Amino acid sequence: MVKQRERVEQLPTYIQGKSIPGAIKLSSNENPYPPLESVAQVVRDQAGSIQLYPDMGAVAIRARIAERFEVRPEEVAVGAGSVEVANQLISAAAGEGDEVVFAWRSFEAYPILVQIAGATPVAVPLTADDRHDLPAMAAAITERTRLVLVCNPNNPTGAGVSTAELDEFMKAVPSDVLVVVDEAYVHFNNDPESADGIDFFRRYENVAVLHTFSKAYGLAGLRIGYAIAREQVADNLRKVAVPFGVSALAQQAAIASLDAEAELDERVQVLVAERARMTEELRRLGWPVLDSLGNFVWIRTGERTSEIDVALRESAVIARAYGTDGIRISVGSPEMNDRFLAAIAPVAPISAD
Ligand SMILES: *Cc1c(COP(=O)(O)O)cnc(C)c1O
Numbered sequence: 001m002v003k004q005r006e007r008v009e010q011l012p013t014y015i016q017g018k019s020i021p022g023a024i025k026l027s028s029n030e031n032p033y034p035p036l037e038s039v040a041q042v043v044r045d046q047a048g049s050i051q052l053y054p055d056m057g058a059v060a061i062r063a064r065i066a067e068r069f070e071v072r073p074e075e076v077a078v079g080a081g082s083v084e085v086a087n088q089l090i091s092a093a094a095g096e097g098d099e100v101v102f103a104w105r106s107f108e109a110y111p112i113l114v115q116i117a118g119a120t121p122v123a124v125p126l127t128a129d130d131r132h133d134l135p136a137m138a139a140a141i142t143e144r145t146r147l148v149l150v151c152n153p154n155n156p157t158g159a160g161v162s163t164a165e166l167d168e169f170m171k172a173v174p175s176d177v178l179v180v181v182d183e184a185y186v187h188f189n190n191d192p193e194s195a196d197g198i199d200f201f202r203r204y205e206n207v208a209v210l211h212t213f214s215k216a217y218g219l220a221g222l223r224i225g226y227a228i229a230r231e232q233v234a235d236n237l238r239k240v241a242v243p244f245g246v247s248a249l250a251q252q253a254a255i256a257s258l259d260a261e262a263e264l265d266e267r268v269q270v271l272v273a274e275r276a277r278m279t280e281e282l283r284r285l286g287w288p289v290l291d292s293l294g295n296f297v298w299i300r301t302g303e304r305t306s307e308i309d310v311a312l313r314e315s316a317v318i319a320r321a322y323g324t325d326g327i328r329i330s331v332g333s334p335e336m337n338d339r340f341l342a343a344i345a346p347v348a349p350i351s352a353d
Helices: 037-047 059-069 084-094 109-114 134-139 163-172 197-203 231-240 248-259 261-284 302-314 334-344
Strands: 078-080 099-104 120-125 145-151 177-184 207-212 227-228 296-299 319-320 326-330
Touching: 037 248, 059 227, 059 248, 059 261, 059 296, 078 084, 084 145, 084 177, 084 207, 084 227, 084 231, 099 109, 099 177, 109 120, 120 334, 134 145, 134 163, 163 177, 163 197, 177 197, 177 326, 197 207, 197 227, 197 261, 227 231, 261 296, 261 334, 302 319, 302 334
Parallel strands: 099 120, 099 145, 145 177, 177 207
Antiparallel strands: 078 227, 207 227, 296 326, 319 326
């Protein structure tokens, strides 16, 4: 046996949403729609140049993102998916002996990335109604804390963080601790009270925002996401990034997607309407479902989680089960969602108490 880092030997492996032939996959929060023709065409055109390295500075896409959000290109850093950008943010801020605070349950990659960086994860339990407990998160900050991750809306529970709550939280956070607002699902978030990460970035020096092209824009397979952060931080993200990590296909498809934002938003609105339909139908069947602001719904199934997961699977519907916490079901096309609703209809619901 060769010597490996002890921490790495002990890490859990990130688990991908399962897929089974013939079953419908509602386990990875993927966009059910194929790429827009305008985006697919750009990818086909770009395929003729894959013998070349991409632009390492990602100049064109960073300029396009900067224009879109009225920030400077220097304040934009890209990565191979926002997971890679989260990795950059963590490794730029925290190492051995440092702490990174996040809510739990939240995005599964957080504790893994923190441990890879050699830092200490500080997981703060969600409230009883599955929301971020921001006062408890503020109380968990010590002189060792370098970074706080706020997932809005939270994956997998779908709960949002309001502007008032985040302002209150920011007042308690030291100005030299970076707060990263992960807005992977921002396009699906239709709560007017919800905190707007970009607005917080403008108002607080120590806020960075994480966005992805994987969910609303349907580019999960191409791997591109970005952070908007102060230039000091964004420069460091570029330093720790894997060189040439974002392909030219991804950079060009991202530009084409921003150019087609209105068309993509029509699809997002279909998914938002489907989310409401699934939520309503689940409640009608007797399931206690909280409002979700993402492209998924969350059922707190507790001890019955694995039983219900198996029942869905037997009806060829793959959802994502989380231990003894709950089940997350991605919002698919109307047909896929009908299949999910038909699969769950015969299952006895959890009592809402
Ligand atoms: C899906 C997701 C991401 C990012 O996905 P990428 O494909 O790496 O861009 C980031 N954060 C959260 C909370 C997510 O659910």
